[in-house]
Amino acid sequence: MGNSGKYIFGVDIGGTTVKLGFFDREGTLLDKWEIPTRTEDGGSKILPDIADSITKKIDEKGIGTEDVAGVGVGAPGPIDNEGVVHRAVNLGWGVFSIKKTLEDILHLPVMAGNDANVAALGEMWKGGGKGSSDLIMVTLGTGVGGGIITGGRVLTGVCGAGGEIGHVHVEDNEEESCNCGNKGCLEQYTSATGVTRLANRKLAKSDRESVLRGGEVSAKTVFDAVKAKDTLAMEVAEEFGKYLGNGLAVISSVINPDTIVIGGGVSKAGEILMDYIRPYYEKNVFHGSREVKFALATLGNDAGIFGSAKLVLDAVL
Amino acid sequence: MGNSGKYIFGVDIGGTTVKLGFFDREGTLLDKWEIPTRTEDGGSKILPDIADSITKKIDEKGIGTEDVAGVGVGAPGPIDNEGVVHRAVNLGWGVFSIKKTLEDILHLPVMAGNDANVAALGEMWKGGGKGSSDLIMVTLGTGVGGGIITGGRVLTGVCGAGGEIGHVHVEDNEEESCNCGNKGCLEQYTSATGVTRLANRKLAKSDRESVLRGGEVSAKTVFDAVKAKDTLAMEVAEEFGKYLGNGLAVISSVINPDTIVIGGGVSKAGEILMDYIRPYYEKNVFHGSREVKFALATLGNDAGIFGSAKLVLDAVL
Numbered sequence: 001m002g003n004s005g006k007y008i009f010g011v012d013i014g015g016t017t018v019k020l021g022f023f024d025r026e027g028t029l030l031d032k033w034e035i036p037t038r039t040e041d042g043g044s045k046i047l048p049d050i051a052d053s054i055t056k057k058i059d060e061k062g063i064g065t066e067d068v069a070g071v072g073v074g075a076p077g078p079i080d081n082e083g084v085v086h087r088a089v090n091l092g093w094g095v096f097s098i099k100k101t102l103e104d105i106l107h108l109p110v111m112a113g114n115d116a117n118v119a120a121l122g123e124m125w126k127g128g129g130k131g132s133s134d135l136i137m138v139t140l141g142t143g144v145g146g147g148i149i150t151g152g153r154v155l156t157g158v159c160g161a162g163g164e165i166g167h168v169h170v171e172d173n174e175e176e177s178c179n180c181g182n183k184g185c186l187e188q189y190t191s192a193t194g195v196t197r198l199a200n201r202k203l204a205k206s207d208r209e210s211v212l213r214g215g216e217v218s219a220k221t222v223f224d225a226v227k228a229k230d231t232l233a234m235e236v237a238e239e240f241g242k243y244l245g246n247g248l249a250v251i252s253s254v255i256n257p258d259t260i261v262i263g264g265g266v267s268k269a270g271e272i273l274m275d276y277i278r279p280y281y282e283k284n285v286f287h288g289s290r291e292v293k294f295a296l297a298t299l300g301n302d303a304g305i306f307g308s309a310k311l312v313l314d315a316v317l
Numbered sequence: 318m319g320n321s322g323k324y325i326f327g328v329d330i331g332g333t334t335v336k337l338g339f340f341d342r343e344g345t346l347l348d349k350w351e352i353p354t355r356t357e358d359g360g361s362k363i364l365p366d367i368a369d370s371i372t373k374k375i376d377e378k379g380i381g382t383e384d385v386a387g388v389g390v391g392a393p394g395p396i397d398n399e400g401v402v403h404r405a406v407n408l409g410w411g412v413f414s415i416k417k418t419l420e421d422i423l424h425l426p427v428m429a430g431n432d433a434n435v436a437a438l439g440e441m442w443k444g445g446g447k448g449s450s451d452l453i454m455v456t457l458g459t460g461v462g463g464g465i466i467t468g469g470r471v472l473t474g475v476c477g478a479g480g481e482i483g484h485v486h487v488e489d490n491e492e493e494s495c496n497c498g499n500k501g502c503l504e505q506y507t508s509a510t511g512v513t514r515l516a517n518r519k520l521a522k523s524d525r526e527s528v529l530r531g532g533e534v535s536a537k538t539v540f541d542a543v544k545a546k547d548t549l550a551m552e553v554a555e556e557f558g559k560y561l562g563n564g565l566a567v568i569s570s571v572i573n574p575d576t577i578v579i580g581g582g583v584s585k586a587g588e589i590l591m592d593y594i595r596p597y598y599e600k601n602v603f604h605g606s607r608e609v610k611f612a613l614a615t616l617g618n619d620a621g622i623f624g625s626a627k628l629v630l631d632a633v634l
Contacts, residue, residue: 078605081468134475148571150474151398155467157573158451161605162467168567169601180604250485250567254465256474284486287497288395288478 005069007061008312009054012115012304013037013075015090018050021305022057025069025313027126031057032305043092051105069316070109072308073098074118078160083112086159111311115304117154117163120147122307123261128295132259136251137297138165138244140219140266143179144187144194148255153314155255166191170247189243192265195219199236208232223269237276245280253286263297270296322386324378325629326371329432329621330354330392332407335367338622339374342386342630344443348374349622360409368422386633387426389625390415391435395477400429403476428628432621434471434480437464439624440578445612449576453568454614455482455561457536457583460496461504461511465572470631472572483508487564506560509582512536516553525549540586554593562597570603580614587613 007030010021014037022031035053038045054071058064075098077088083099098112113121120129120137129135133152139145146165148155155162171184178185188194199212199222210232211225225233248260262273274294282290299306324347327338331354339348352370355362371388375381392415394405400416415429430438437446437454446452450469456462463482465472472479488501495502505511516529516539527549528542542550565577579590591611599607616623 134479146571150467150472150479151470153468155472155572157467157606158575159573159605161573161603162451162571164570164573164603164605167603168570169563182601182603184601246486251571253481253485254463254479254568255472255571256476256478256481258475284499284501286478286481286484286499288476288481289474 005067007063007067008069008309009057009071010305010307010309010312011050011071011073012118012308013046013050013073013091014115015039015076018046019301019305020050020053020057021302021309022061023306023309027306027309029302029306031061032302037091039090039092041092042094043088046091047098047102048105051102054106065106065108068108070111070312071102071106072118072311073102073110073112074115074304074308075112076115079112079114079156080158080160081156083110085112109312109316111308111315113154113156113308113311114147114160114163116145117147117156118307118311119145119263119303120149120163120261120307121154121310122299122303122305123263123297124149125310126306127299127303128261128263128297129259132257134255134257135259135261136165136248136255136257137261137263138248139264139297140190140192140262141264142192144191145264148251148257150255154311165247165251168247168251170243186243186247190240190247190266192219195222195236195240195266198239199233202232202236219266220268223266223272226269226272241273241276242280245277246284248277249281249283249285252281252289252292256289257292259293259295261295261297263303267296322384324380324384325386325626326374326388327622327624327626327629328367328388328390329435329625330363330367330390330408331432332356332393335363336618336622337367337370337374338619338626339378340623340626344623344626346619346623348378349619354408356407356409358409359411360405363408364415364419365422368419371423382423382425385425387428387629388419388423389435389628390419390427390429391432391621391625392429393432396429396431396473397475397477398473400427402429426629426633428625428632430471430473430625430628431464431477431480433462434464434473435624435628436462436580436620437466437480437578437624438471438627439616439620439622440580440614441466442627443623444616444620445578445580445614446576449574451572451574452576452578453482453565453572453574454578454580455565456581456614457507457509457579458581459509461508462581465568465574467572471628482564482568485564485568487560503560503564507557507564507583509536512539512553512557512583515556516550519549519553536583537585540583540589543586543589558590558593559597562594563601565594566598566600566602569598569606569609573606574609576610576612578612578614580620584613
């Protein structure tokens, strides 16, 4: 590579929109915008649309391609270290090289990675994990995503499935299946849907009083109820904390991170989450990994564009 | 670095002996020998003894230091990426740089790593994991050691405690403490001592017939009894397989390896181990990591010297 361009594009492909960011090398986000994700025709229009949008932005900024160090891309699927995606169901993609396809259109260096892994890199660079070199990020959204950085580099794994924290097995006695087909995955208890499920199960089991009864049950209302000292909600939070604390303890015992970043919709509950996670984590983690900093994610939906820009920076430097 | 010497020394420091190996760059083991580990005086003699032994070997071989690319060292303790050990109780060591100390005596490039991590690198280079780039190695000995390689590099972690597979929490209902202080670690069920403990517990619980009754109970006699279709021993193997299979499934879900290498004394039972591990592994691992090759370690006690030599090779290339 060795391109010395001053600017980098960071791209985060989602199922409905593609987020794009225009950065300088220091990681200042100079501009950001979105385009729709056109998933028709096996998603064959997605990369040309992105190339088109980047070309227009280069013109708009009055710069040339020689001023651009490269383009980083995060996408929802397993992507290996060569930039090859191994099926991305949400985008209609099969197996092909994102890197090569986009390089052929743009004539710029391209790096690609899994969206959750790339978001972890973004949080390490400019977010809740700033200054860390060994980090676990867990995103508690509709599902549970994860990304792991070790020695400053994304843990990709052999086919891009590295960092799949959401599908770590944490419960032998589960009867419902996870979206992945297994039973007892971390995602089933700690995603927004998982917390709701835990609460509904507990509400159904007894007639105990709770502010959750009768109203809408969601991760937000559960943690609001926890803050209001609702006993039933606090028991739900305890279960949530047990699963997440134990799961993170196992992962930390082999990763030995300095920081664990918690992001996603559920993390909006704030620091109170740590009160429930930390006791289980500290009880079961190997002592060499006990001294870890728990931090909330700070980049929100921009983590992906920051991280994909950083992928480029790490490759061209 | 950039030293172009043709030879490498690989050193594996144990609690009673230090193993040393003399390699060419292709990884041919040209000579190997041992010296005692002198742990007195806070282990201050260990590195000078090693330097002395290497200097003598260089003379004996009729080569000069300019022919040596470097010296790799594996030691039983957390060692970070800078070659600093953070206490090695068995050697009497506190916190200091192995790399710097030995470089100052030998005037040769030195690389250092945790012994179990380095053994994993050795098995990847020349042993059961040959050809792999993403590998988990678990050593079932008196304790359970572990090493993880991701993208061809040792997963060291922030203070050298990466890859501590033996102290992954796998059982909430354990009452006895592990050597590490926690309860329910993988090591408590799958080390040689762990298998013996599982067997003794099962023997004490009932009067059922078993060839294990009355004789010596050890990991070896248990797996010999499994091969002779002893029902009680087979149930012990089932428990062993459940803990190890589930534990490896969790770790694989985040590491996404192509190979899992099983070594240590218990692994002498052979391929039959996989029959008990694999069903639990496959049931609970994330699908992206299901296609993994299980292999037995092949380098035995030499894994450490091979791996530490490879540490040097990776650094100087």
